[in-house]
Every structure is written in structure tokens, then in C-alpha cells.
Amino acid sequence: MDKARRHHDMGGLEAGPVNRDGHDHAPWEKRVDALMVLLGRQGILTVDELRRGIEELGADAYDRYSYYERWMASMTNLLLEKRIIEVDELGERMAEIETGRREALP
């Protein structure tokens, strides 16, 4: 790949046939989308910041993650960066949800 390009900048590159299969969005994906809208409305995150966060995930994660996984990783990084949430509380909350100590919501 051209050295001047970053991995998300793929316009004009060679690629395979377009796969037209789709999938219905899972409820969690819709919540990720909703999260971005709500944070945008509150002036906490902008679409440009979301995209910058996605571009900063690195080529490997970019290709490995699904679309809304990229969004979620970017939003979480941005919220940590802005100190809206803290690393410790996030880690603790994720562990609680995973082990069923806390009800998944909403």
C-alpha cells in the first residue's frame, strides 16, 4: 500500500467484488448508534472525533472489528480521553456485567 495513505483511506485501491449480503442490526448495534447520537446531542462527541478515533484504532483492529465494534472502541477511547469516564470504573463495570453481577441494560 502507498505509504502516504492511512489504512482507512481506501478509495481507488484494488479490491474484490462487492458482497451484497446484509444483516439486520442487532439491538446492541442500534444502541451503539444511539449512544453516538445522544453524545453528539450533548456536545460531548462529534462525528469527526468518532472518525478520528476509528482511524486511530490501527490497521489490525480496523480490519478485525465489525463496523459497530469500531464505533464502540472509538467512542470509549474518546470518553476516556475526555475524562467523561475513567479507566477503573469502566473496567469494573465491564467485569460486573460479564460475570452477571450487574444486569445488562437498558
Add this chain to the structure above:
Amino acid sequence: MNEPAGGHPHEHGGYDVDPTHHHPPQPDLEDTPLARHQVMQMAVTSLLIEKGIFSGDDMRAQVERMDGLNPGLGARLVARAWTDHGFRQRLLADSKDAAAELGIDTGPIPILVMENTPETHNLVVCTLCSCYPKFLLGVPPDWYKSRNYRSRAVREPRKVLAEFGTELAPDVAIRVHDSTADMRYMILPIRPTGSEGMGEEELAGLVTRDSLVGVAVPRAG
């Protein structure tokens, strides 16, 4: 690589799933382990609710709102433009104002409506990410966000269109519009032959999502 820290004991997300690991039941995805980013979504959401940034009701209302967005909104604008010349001019000049006449909100980001003609066919892509006129078409289909579409739509649009079953005459020019976070596009397709005498509602039924992105053209019958 800059993954969010999460004090996470293991990685899943469909890549490295431990089948012996038991997760609490999930109403959405029965028998599927909670993927890392799903857990992250739940954790972040619950923290933000706790901090009073938004409420659980706000979240539910927004999900419902997104569920209500679909290409039918864009199709209504096209059907009106096909039957009302003045509206068509207004739609091409300022889609936000024109859509408001029909009670449709195009959202916070400007949307340019590009008109197909017998000489020129328009196609929309977002090479850098996935910008899409969500407020008029709903969430973008997976292919719109795919590497193959994003890479090739600007390089060989005619071949991409053919993969969608859209064969254009060689003398029809193709203009490809690359969307950004600040500018989105919707196509105003050509009213198909055979649709003469159809009313607005019936016309709207001919307008598919793919025709509003430009990978297809509407057909009557």
C-alpha cells in the same frame, strides 16, 4: 493500536471465544457469548446514565427513532419531485427546506440531492468511512460500508454498478460523489417509463434504497 483499557480477563468478540466460559443470558442474542464490545457498550451506557448525561429512556427513544428511519422517507421526496416540478427545483436547491414541506427532517448534516439525467448517472460512496444520508434512508447497508465498495466505487464504478445488475449505456457518464462527515448525498433517479399515470404513493413504491444511493435505477413493473 489503542484499545480501550477495560481490566478484561479475556478477549472474545467472536475471535477468541472460550466455549467453557458462561455468560449471563441475553434476551437479544440467546446462547451467544457477550462479545467484548457489547459488554463495553453496556458498561459505557450504564456509566453515562449514572452520571446523568442521558437517561435510559433517552436511549430507548433514540433506538426507536432510528428504527423508524428508512428509505421510504427519501422515496417520498423523489415521488413528490417526479410529480411537482417546483418541488423538484426546491429539493435540488435545498433538500432540508424542501423535505420540511413534507414534514421530513433531514438531520443535522447537509444533504445534496443529485439528479440523474439521460446523460449522467450519479453514484454515492464514502471512501473514508461510511457517511450516508441516514435521516432519509435509514442505516446504511453492509455493502456500503465494505472495503470492496469503498475502494472500487471511485475507480471502476461501471463495473461495480454491473455487479448490482445495473448496466448503463456506454455513453452515459457516471459521476461519483464521495460523502464526508459534513456533506451527504442522495440521488434523484429518473422517473421510469411505464410509470405514467401513477400517483405519488405508487411512485414512491418504485423508489428503492439502492436507487437512492445510485447503484440501481427504479423500474416500473
